[in-house]
Amino acid sequence: MRASPARSRTWPALPLALTLSLCAPALAQTDSQTPTAQAPAVESVTKRLDPTDFKTKFETRLEYQSVRSGGSRTFLVPRFEYAFNKQVAARIDVPYVWNNATPQGVPNEQGLGDVVLRVNYRALRGPGYALVVGPEFVLNTAADPRLGFGKTLFAPVVFASIAIPDYKSVLFPFVQQTWSIAGDPDRNDINVTLLRLGVATRWPDRYYSFLEPSLYIDWERDGKTGFTLELEVGRLVNNRLSLWARPGVGVWNNNLPQIYNWNFEVGLRYFLD
Numbered sequence: 001m002r003a004s005p006a007r008s009r010t011w012p013a014l015p016l017a018l019t020l021s022l023c024a025p026a027l028a029q030t031d032s033q034t035p036t037a038q039a040p041a042v043e044s045v046t047k048r049l050d051p052t053d054f055k056t057k058f059e060t061r062l063e064y065q066s067v068r069s070g071g072s073r074t075f076l077v078p079r080f081e082y083a084f085n086k087q088v089a090a091r092i093d094v095p096y097v098w099n100n101a102t103p104q105g106v107p108n109e110q111g112l113g114d115v116v117l118r119v120n121y122r123a124l125r126g127p128g129y130a131l132v133v134g135p136e137f138v139l140n141t142a143a144d145p146r147l148g149f150g151k152t153l154f155a156p157v158v159f160a161s162i163a164i165p166d167y168k169s170v171l172f173p174f175v176q177q178t179w180s181i182a183g184d185p186d187r188n189d190i191n192v193t194l195l196r197l198g199v200a201t202r203w204p205d206r207y208y209s210f211l212e213p214s215l216y217i218d219w220e221r222d223g224k225t226g227f228t229l230e231l232e233v234g235r236l237v238n239n240r241l242s243l244w245a246r247p248g249v250g251v252w253n254n255n256l257p258q259i260y261n262w263n264f265e266v267g268l269r270y271f272l273d
Helices: 013-031 035-043 045-049
Strands: 057-066 072-083 088-093 096-099 109-112 116-126 129-134 136-138 151-154 157-164 169-183 191-202 207-218 224-236 241-252 262-271
Touching (some): 045 191, 045 207, 045 224, 224 262
Antiparallel strands (some): 072 088, 072 096, 096 109, 129 157, 136 151, 191 207, 207 224, 224 241
16 A cells, blocks of 8 residues: 555554553553562563563564665564464564655555564473574565565574573573575565574563664675664563563664664563463
8 A cells, every 4th residue: 555755654643552552451450450460470570571481472563763775664563472382382473564765756655564474492491591493484475565575585593591590681592594485586685694692681670671782694795794782671561461662773784774773662562371
């Protein structure tokens, strides 16, 4: 669906209204929680949010990116994850994208982006550590070429959690390799390695922080690298709901399309079990 520049300036109303409408019932529920019901959340913030400890949950995030070429991109990304058990979970992301990074005189674009599917398998679990592996597919579903990659991608991941109890923190090393396997032959092929080392830290009153540096290596561009740094600050409101805000900055880019100038994200996560 194509939008005029005048219409595109109204984009925040829909996602912000959706975010608030999703928050409202959950926040209302917190008022009715008894101290006994709240206690488990107080004691286990990092465990409750641990991505290697699978739980059925819904989350949505709203992210704004200022891009190097000028203009911006905005993503509203609902995600549903279903935990079959503590070892296997599947999830789907269905993004809606606003692309305002268009040349002057070219209408802005908005619509469905590329749907993402992943299955996670927890291969190892021990005292203070876990290891997860899984295939991920990015489907070529975007409503317009400017809203997606124009390719179907295969992007397997490996990540781990390593507890550092003395610092009330958990390390999350993460590796993902992405290849394009089908799609528009006129679009550039994709062969990118992503390396991350997240650090989650528990703070008083159920607050947490998550520092996430990310290094991108683009093998289609002779191994050029780009680097981003994001800091998430959130709160586990109760045993069901967490909220967060996440600013980020592109530290260096080498003209890689994955690297933005800066971004800002807000989101919520609601646990169904």
